Amino acid sequence: MTTALITGATAGIGAAFARRLAADGHNLVLVARDTKRLREQATELHDRHGIEAEVLTADLATEGGIETVEKRLSDPRHPVDLLVNNAGFGNKGRYLEVSMADELTMLKVHCEAVLRLTSAAVPGMRERGRGGVVNVASVAAFLPRGTYGASKAWVVQFTQGAAKDLTGSGVRLMALCPGFVRTEFHQRAGMGTDNIPSWMWLDADKVVAAALADLARGKQVSIPDARYKTLLGAAKLVPRGLLGGITSKTGRKYGPQ
Numbered sequence: 001m002t003t004a005l006i007t008g009a010t011a012g013i014g015a016a017f018a019r020r021l022a023a024d025g026h027n028l029v030l031v032a033r034d035t036k037r038l039r040e041q042a043t044e045l046h047d048r049h050g051i052e053a054e055v056l057t058a059d060l061a062t063e064g065g066i067e068t069v070e071k072r073l074s075d076p077r078h079p080v081d082l083l084v085n086n087a088g089f090g091n092k093g094r095y096l097e098v099s100m101a102d103e104l105t106m107l108k109v110h111c112e113a114v115l116r117l118t119s120a121a122v123p124g125m126r127e128r129g130r131g132g133v134v135n136v137a138s139v140a141a142f143l144p145r146g147t148y149g150a151s152k153a154w155v156v157q158f159t160q161g162a163a164k165d166l167t168g169s170g171v172r173l174m175a176l177c178p179g180f181v182r183t184e185f186h187q188r189a190g191m192g193t194d195n196i197p198s199w200m201w202l203d204a205d206k207v208v209a210a211a212l213a214d215l216a217r218g219k220q221v222s223i224p225d226a227r228y229k230t231l232l233g234a235a236k237l238v239p240r241g242l243l244g245g246i247t248s249k250t251g252r253k254y255g256p257q
């Protein structure tokens with residue numbers, strides 16, 4: 001039996017990772033801010049699948065929250081074999097419409113926490129000669145999409161670079177880049193989603209299944225679903241300036257909620 005630690009495990013893509021990994025027989029460490037929700041989820045996954053599910057309340061926008069998870073990841077008595085850096089959020093609005101505090105919080109959760117948690121987990125994995133890290137980015141990493149896209153581009157670049165440096169160590173790192181997924185993400189950010197065509201929406205469980213299959217294949221970047229592979233291929237042919245115009249119209253406006 002192996003242990004997986006998932007950040008942002010209480011909702012959306014993180015909860016889908018927890019369900020799937022529990023069903024596959026992995027013990028879990030579930031991380032998020034809402035303790036009550038974490039406990040309910042841990043009990044349900046334990047009762048349904050007979051696995052051990054530990055709860056770790058941590059706000060990854062804070063120093064203390066990041067330190068708590070770093071400590072758990074580097075504890076040699078309770079090794080973590082798979083880390084899923086998934087916690088994240090969106091800010092509604094374009095550049096200068098979002099407060100500096102919110103922009104910086106995004107960088108802390110999407111970049112600093114991912115860097116520090118990966119770096120806390122990997123040394124033990126390397127010593128044991130096996131382990132995996134999935135860093136949840138987004139297709140926004142490949143588009144001009146403000147601080148959100150920039151933070152996810154960092155996740156992709158960091159993950160690919162670290163994966164290359166760890167070649168031959170037995171540790172796999174992969175950036176996961178989904179398109180629109182039906183989760184609590186847009187509602188939490190106060191973004192209306194009426195103008196997003198229904199064919200663009202992905203199912204969180206299917207995203208996770210594709211991600212784990214890609215991790216097993218040794219991919220460093222996973223883009224779930226043929227629709228988004230095609231879209232990103234086409235986007236490479238569009239001049240970057242034009243792409244910026246298109247994505248700011250269809251992307252961060254999202255319409256009022």
Ligand SMILES: NC(=O)c1ccc[n+]([C@@H]2O[C@H](COP(=O)([O-])OP(=O)(O)OC[C@H]3O[C@@H](n4cnc5c(N)ncnc54)[C@H](OP(=O)(O)O)[C@@H]3O)[C@@H](O)[C@H]2O)c1
Pocket residue numbers: 007008009010011012013014031032033034037058059060061086087088089090109136137138139177178179180181182183184185186188
């Ligand atoms: N949904 C999409 O369309 C989409 C597309 C591409 C990529 N993504 C990425 O996928 C990841 C998961 O998003 P989702 O769509 O599943 O969103 P979600 O349904 O809103 O879930 C977000 C999760 O992150 C946790 N979280 C948020 N801020 C946190 C913080 N400061 N510290 C600790 N935990 C925190 C939340 O729990 P608590 O509130 O209890 O802390 C929750 O469990 C994010 O990185 C997002 O950028 C989403």
